[in-house]
Amino acid sequence: MAEQMTGAEMVIEALADQGVEHIFGYPGGAVLPIYDAIFQQDKVRHILVRHEQGATHMAEGYARSTGKCGVVLVTSGPGATNAVTGLTDALMDSIPMVCITGQVPNPLIGSDAFQECDTVGITRSCTKHNYLVKNVNDLPRVLHEAFFIAMSGRPGPVVVDIPKDVQFALGAYLRPEEVGASRHRSYKPHREGDLNAIEAAVELMLRAERPIFYTGGGVINSGPEASERLRELAELTGFPVTSTLMGLGAFPGSDPQWMGMLGMHGTYEANMAMHDCDLMICIGARFDDRITGRIDAFSPNSKKIHVDIDPSSISKTVRADLPIVGDCGWVLEEMVRIWRSKTNASRAEAIAPWWKEIETWRKRNSLGFKNSSSVIKPQHAIRRLYEATRGRDVYITTEVGQHQMWAAQHFPFELPNRWMTSGGLGTMGYGLPAAVGVQVAHPDALVIDIAGEASVQMTMQEMSTAVQYELPIKVFILNNERMGMVRQWQELLHGGRYAHSYSESLPDFVKLAEAYGGVGIKCSDPAGLDDAIAEMINVRRPVIFDCVVEKHENCLPMIPSGKPHNEMILPDHTEDIGSIIDAKGRALV
Numbered sequence: 051m052a053e054q055m056t057g058a059e060m061v062i063e064a065l066a067d068q069g070v071e072h073i074f075g076y077p078g079g080a081v082l083p084i085y086d087a088i089f090q091q092d093k094v095r096h097i098l099v100r101h102e103q104g105a106t107h108m109a110e111g112y113a114r115s116t117g118k119c120g121v122v123l124v125t126s127g128p129g130a131t132n133a134v135t136g137l138t139d140a141l142m143d144s145i146p147m148v149c150i151t152g153q154v155p156n157p158l159i160g161s162d163a164f165q166e167c168d169t170v171g172i173t174r175s176c177t178k179h180n181y182l183v184k185n186v187n188d189l190p191r192v193l194h195e196a197f198f199i200a201m202s203g204r205p206g207p208v209v210v211d212i213p214k215d216v217q218f219a220l221g222a223y224l225r226p227e228e229v230g231a232s233r234h235r236s237y238k239p240h241r242e243g244d245l246n247a248i249e250a251a252v253e254l255m256l257r258a259e260r261p262i263f264y265t266g267g268g269v270i271n272s273g274p275e276a277s278e279r280l281r282e283l284a285e286l287t288g289f290p291v292t293s294t295l296m297g298l299g300a301f302p303g304s305d306p307q308w309m310g311m312l313g314m315h316g317t318y319e320a321n322m323a324m325h326d327c328d329l330m331i332c333i334g335a336r337f338d339d340r341i342t343g344r345i346d347a348f349s350p351n352s353k354k355i356h357v358d359i360d361p362s363s364i365s366k367t368v369r370a371d372l373p374i375v376g377d378c379g380w381v382l383e384e385m386v387r388i389w390r391s392k393t394n395a396s397r398a399e400a401i402a403p404w405w406k407e408i409e410t411w412r413k414r415n416s417l418g419f420k421n422s423s424s425v426i427k428p429q430h431a432i433r434r435l436y437e438a439t440r441g442r443d444v445y446i447t448t449e450v451g452q453h454q455m456w457a458a459q460h461f462p463f464e465l466p467n468r469w470m471t472s473g474g475l476g477t478m479g480y481g482l483p484a485a486v487g488v489q490v491a492h493p494d495a496l497v498i499d500i501a502g503e504a505s506v507q508m509t510m511q512e513m514s515t516a517v518q519y520e521l522p523i524k525v526f527i528l529n530n531e532r533m534g535m536v537r538q539w540q541e542l543l544h545g546g547r548y549a550h551s552y553s554e555s556l557p558d559f560v561k562l563a564e565a566y567g568g569v570g571i572k573c574s575d576p577a578g579l580d581d582a583i584a585e586m587i588n589v590r591r592p593v594i595f596d597c598v599v600e601k602h603e604n605c606l607p608m609i610p611s612g613k614p615h616n617e618m619i620l621p622d623h624t625e626d627i628g629s630i631i632d633a634k635g636r637a638l639v
Contacts (some may be wrong), residue, residue: 052222057186057212058083060223061150064193066093067226070121072112072490073097074105078125080152080165083217097490097519100511102129104483106136107509110145111487114470115445117273119200120487122149127165130211131172135477137207138176142474143296144271146205148196149177155215156184169211178206179237184213186221191229203239204360205271239359243376245384251331251355251372252388256397258329260352260404261289264312267296267473268334268358268378270466276379277301277466280333283386288398290408292320294335295458296473303462309408310417313341314609315455318416319408321607321615324349326407333357334378337368338474347614357381416607416620417459426576428453428528428599432460432500435526438583444496445488447471449481449505452534452605457500479508482525486512489521496524496587503529503556503596510562516592517567524586525594527559530601538604542619543611563594574598 055063061084065073074097077085088096099105102124109120120140124133130151140147154163170182179199181192189212196208255261263284269276277300284291284307291301292312301308310317312324324330330352335341342348348368356363356370357378364373374381398405419429446461447470448454454471463469470488472480485499499506506527516523528534536551560570569589573582573596586595608619 111484266335
């Protein structure tokens with residue numbers, strides 16, 4: 051016989067049954083019954099945030115670093131609307147999340163009651179699915195379904211909106227196996243790809259002369275086995291590998307076959323290889339505009355294999371010659387198996403001319419910069435941070451802007467799930483709360499938020515959360531007193547008219563850290579940078595590190611807006627912004 055309990059108690063029981071250990075939330079009138087149930091149990095630990103947007107980013111960091119589902123609990127009205135940015139961020143980057151929201155009692159819905167909003171209507175476009183639960187006996191099924199939908203297929207956020215009277219009501223609780231929530235009535239994601247299509251893909255790979263693996267966040271979302279299969283397949287084939295921003299870590303950054311990130315701020319060799327390849331094997335990426343540049347000039351002479359679990363992503367922006375709908379890990383495993391059945395040999399010798407050409411592009415040193423002994427260059431700061439953390443299992447989050455791209459360029463990743471950033475939505479303020487979520491999931495790990503002084507102030511209040519729960523996150527601010535990427539675009543595209551892209555009144559970040567109960571460190575001298583970074587790492591408390599860097603440094607290389615991959619702005623190691631280089635290395639401007 052099913053156990054009788056209130057709707058609020060069902061929420062906690064369902065979370066426990068789903069293996070949830072932590073939830074991130076903020077109380078309010080419409081969720082007080084759930085908070086009362088939280089108070090009376092010890093199965094699930096609640097982390098009190100300072101703003102609901104912070105809760106969603108913490109859940110994202112938690113999910114991205116563990117492969118588990120992040121869970122958020124917020125109240126009705128402004129609690130739900132404050133969560134919208136994080137929900138949209140999770141949808142864009144395919145992050146599994148269940149967001150439980152309170153709602154006014156059923157009789158008051160539609161009456162403009164206090165703190166009422168149409169949560170289902172507002173979140174319909176920024177969630178994978180959402181529910182308004184009007185009957186307590188539907189609640190167990192809905193909660194279990196929410197986790198299934200969030201985690202299966204292409205992951206994403208699910209909202210469960212629960213009126214207050216449903217939280218008080220008594221009903222029959224059912225376990226996941228009792229409601230059959232391992233399946234959903236209409237949602238049936240397709241995990242296994244077409245074997246004939248996979249075999250056809252391998253045949254194309256065996257004949258290619260200029261192949262490239264183009265990988266994305268889908269490889270990481272599929273689980274660690276997918277990254278292992280990618281590495282195995284790359285070794286078997288000898289093909290070069292590049293990745294989107296979201297896919298960093300799926301393939302080791304130290305491997306000779308790794309060409310670096312591609313796209314707007316990608317390496318010269320990755321972008322040139324993408325432009326000139328004859329076979330592109332896209333695995334778990336969606337041809338985002340920051341990757342493709344000008345669509346009609348994107349990889350114009352290649353056959354395109356596209357592997358994705360989401361059929362709506364296939365041929366959405368770039369036509370796939372050979373689509374394979376399926377889970378990246380499953381498809382990669384089959385590719386390895388079929389390749390081995392046909393040959394155990396690498397194609398390294400056959401594609402040696404291709405690698406020779408790639409090596410000529412590598413010699414251009416597109417990530418080079420002119421260092422300084424008088425001011426800290428941001429690229430240098432990232433590289434010193436990387437050197438200081440080599441050999442440690444470090445987790446990196448970022449805010450959004452120049453510092454984010456510099457981190458992607460200059461901080462290599464060897465393992466998946468160590469890089470947490472806002473890719474699709476580009477949410478300023480993501481990194482600090484995401485670091486809190488990562489640290490909750492990995493209490494003994496080194497967790498660093500690489501930040502900008504403008505972006506980090508959007509959610510700075512979550513330092514209080516880090517201090518309260520003794521989470522020793524490190525906030526490493528590249529402080530150039532500018533909204534750096536905005537300033538860069540104004541310089542390149544708007545005649546140097548810096549409209550509102552600089553800060554005249556920045557806080558003293560050292561004092562701010564201390565005001566929150568953390569540790570503040572400031573460094574502006576390149577000679578003292580290594581010692582200051584070591585101090586930051588060794589402190590077992592939350593730290594804000596104010597790293598004062600060159601104010602006018604541009605993030606290069608860069609594909610200008612409307613240009614193809616073979617027309618990039620590259621650094622020329624002097625104080626001007628660089629030069630646009632064509633496919634033969636000739637300066638265009």
